[in-house]
Amino acid sequence: MADKIKGKVWKYGDGVNTDVLYPGKYTYKNLTPEEIASHALEDLDPDFSKKAQKGDIIVAGKNFGMGSSREQAVTALKYKGVAAIIAKSFSRIYFRNAINQGIPAIQSEQASDAIENGEIIEIDFKNGKIITEKREFSFPSFPEKMVEILEAGGLVEYTKKKLGKN
Amino acid sequence: MGETFVQKVFSRKVGKKVIPSEIVVVEPDFVLSHDNAAPISKIFGKFGVEKIKYPERLVIILDHTVPAPTEVEAGNHKLIREFVKEQNIPNFYDVNTGICHQVLSEKGYALPGKIILGSDSHTTTYGAFGAFSAGIGRTEVASIWATGELWMRVPETIRIILKGDLPKGVYAKDVILHIIGEIGADGATYKAVEFTGELADKFSIASRMVFSNMAAEMGAKAGYFHPDDKTIEFIKDIAKADYEILKSDPDAEYEKTLEFDVSNLIPQIAKPHTVDNVSPVNEVEGTKIHQGLIGTCTNGRVEDLEEAAKILKGKKIKEGVRCLVFAASMQEYIKALKKGLIEVFAKAGCIVMNPGCGPCLGAHEGVLAPGETAISTANRNFKGRMGSREAFVYLGSPATVAASVIEGEITDPRKYL
Numbered sequence: 001m002a003d004k005i006k007g008k009v010w011k012y013g014d015g016v017n018t019d020v021l022y023p024g025k026y027t028y029k030n031l032t033p034e035e036i037a038s039h040a041l042e043d044l045d046p047d048f049s050k051k052a053q054k055g056d057i058i059v060a061g062k063n064f065g066m067g068s069s070r071e072q073a074v075t076a077l078k079y080k081g082v083a084a085i086i087a088k089s090f091s092r093i094y095f096r097n098a099i100n101q102g103i104p105a106i107q108s109e110q111a112s113d114a115i116e117n118g119e120i121i122e123i124d125f126k127n128g129k130i131i132t133e134k135r136e137f138s139f140p141s142f143p144e145k146m147v148e149i150l151e152a153g154g155l156v157e158y159t160k161k162k163l164g165k166n
Numbered sequence: 167m168g169e170t171f172v173q174k175v176f177s178r179k180v181g182k183k184v185i186p187s188e189i190v191v192v193e194p195d196f197v198l199s200h201d202n203a204a205p206i207s208k209i210f211g212k213f214g215v216e217k218i219k220y221p222e223r224l225v226i227i228l229d230h231t232v233p234a235p236t237e238v239e240a241g242n243h244k245l246i247r248e249f250v251k252e253q254n255i256p257n258f259y260d261v262n263t264g265i266c267h268q269v270l271s272e273k274g275y276a277l278p279g280k281i282i283l284g285s286d287s288h289t290t291t292y293g294a295f296g297a298f299s300a301g302i303g304r305t306e307v308a309s310i311w312a313t314g315e316l317w318m319r320v321p322e323t324i325r326i327i328l329k330g331d332l333p334k335g336v337y338a339k340d341v342i343l344h345i346i347g348e349i350g351a352d353g354a355t356y357k358a359v360e361f362t363g364e365l366a367d368k369f370s371i372a373s374r375m376v377f378s379n380m381a382a383e384m385g386a387k388a389g390y391f392h393p394d395d396k397t398i399e400f401i402k403d404i405a406k407a408d409y410e411i412l413k414s415d416p417d418a419e420y421e422k423t424l425e426f427d428v429s430n431l432i433p434q435i436a437k438p439h440t441v442d443n444v445s446p447v448n449e450v451e452g453t454k455i456h457q458g459l460i461g462t463c464t465n466g467r468v469e470d471l472e473e474a475a476k477i478l479k480g481k482k483i484k485e486g487v488r489c490l491v492f493a494a495s496m497q498e499y500i501k502a503l504k505k506g507l508i509e510v511f512a513k514a515g516c517i518v519m520n521p522g523c524g525p526c527l528g529a530h531e532g533v534l535a536p537g538e539t540a541i542s543t544a545n546r547n548f549k550g551r552m553g554s555r556e557a558f559v560y561l562g563s564p565a566t567v568a569a570s571v572i573e574g575e576i577t578d579p580r581k582y583l
Contacts, residue, residue: 020548023550025529025550028201028239043550063355069287074303090355096302145317155305159308160212163213163215
């Protein structure tokens with residue numbers, strides 16, 4: 001995890017669920033990362049997978065990622081290059097999956113309200129700040145365990161390290 | 167200050183007193199995976215370890231795409247069978263057994279006081295037996311296969327007191343839909359939910375499973391009942407391990423307590439496209455449907471099939487409407503067969519399918535075309551859930567679905583009772 005990132009915002013509303021993030025009909029197809037990325041958010045915003053760039057940031061409302069435990073709902077965004085997700089709140093499993101895939105999931109109600117679609121924003125993880133052109137928002141630092149996982153680049157790398165396989 | 171059930175479960179696991187919000191590392195007693203054991207085994211392969219740490223703690227049940235609809239799923243199933251053999255995983259259930267949450271329960275893994283984690287969001291179901299059970303991601307399951315452990319946050323608990331007597335035509339499903347409608351799809355995010363009260367005690371195990379299963383739909387990490395005589399009766403001959411009955415202390419600290427009196431409740435419906443978009447049935451009566459689905463891990467037990475069969479007995483479903491019936495497991499299917507329910511469904515014009523997840527997640531066996539509407543006893547109605555993203559899914563009780571397929575439109579089941 002970099003200390004700071006900067007990216008363009010894709011803004012969505014409340015309750016972005018796992019079926020629109022990654023439709024169930026693809027979950028048991030053995031797709032490549034590129035193919036998985038091509039279905040990201042297709043039932044909510046078909047433009048996203050065509051136009052999103054590496055380093056972009058998703059900003060959304062309440063209960064982001066509600067629904068299934070399917071990890072492709074996270075990996076589809078990861079493979080698309082999404083660098084972070086900011087939401088008013090996250091569904092529990094989605095939050096875990098995001099951290100475990102090395103994507104910082106940041107909870108900030110104020111930032112979510114203020115940030116607009118297409119804006120360029122900066123996230124300073126070290127100091128817990130979201131910086132827009134007009135304002136700054138703070139967010140609490142992640143618990144130690146999550147930082148370790150994010151710093152390892154996700155749970156796979158973290159587990160490997162723990163097992164002494166790196 | 168007393169402790170909640172959750173605190174007790176976690177304290178015993180880690181060998182010290184824990185408090186809500188604490189992050190602890192635990193070794194789950196059982197770890198569920200289903201058809202996603204195939205991708206999980208590929209993630210496991212990345213760790214560079216040869217053997218699963220505790221193969222006897224794994225439970226793998228094939229249910230999501232059974233029998234395999236295409237070569238892709240067939241390949242996944244084959245890979246899983248080979249992996250199971252190679253790793254000597256004793257608790258494997260193939261495509262002819264049923265839906266994972268029903269099978270894990272009826273095979274005696276869902277036991278009081280256990281921690282059960284699974285790569286399926288409805289892993290919450292085993293709370294019906296007084297277990298702490300929660301859904302996790304695939305990578306997390308793979309990591310447990312390798313290390314035996316996982317980090318968890320000890321959740322706060324919301325207590326839901328259930329009161330009153332169920333009116334005619336109103337079932338566990340209606341009550342939980344009503345609760346989700348009231349508190350919202352994120353009303354219990356990250357929390358454990360304790361279902362308690364006189365009515366909770368009266369509910370059968372099958373009905374309690376409806377609540378615990380759907381606790382996931384209010385964002386809960388776990389949703390549990392305190393074990394009682396009914397629980398013991400269910401598990402006494404099938405338990406796969408020793409267990410300890412743990413209950414919240416009377417002076418335990420809850421984040422909040424909510425009360426629901428069901429005495430005046432009428433059948434409830436979740437409307438497209440979220441589970442918390444709930445209305446009493448009279449507000450959606452008359453909505454035309456193309457398909458009914460009776461079954462799934464939420465409402466596919468013999469208790470549910472009986473309620474639907476009571477209404478469908480001697481009747482025909484509306485011409486042009488399809489009705490699919492999926493028992494939750496082969497064991498439940500056989501019970502239904504012996505009671506003559508399967509014949510009732512077949513004669514009414516329903517298609518009785520093999521036990522499994524079926525079209526609930528849109529993978530196969532009766533998905534919806536654009537513009538079609540279904541009413542289902544399942545737990546989720548998101549856009550695209552049952553096939554086309556231009557289809558509409560309503561959720562209700564087995565009785566409501568049965569009445570609706572007779573009339574070809576959403577119907578209050580009470581007129582048939």
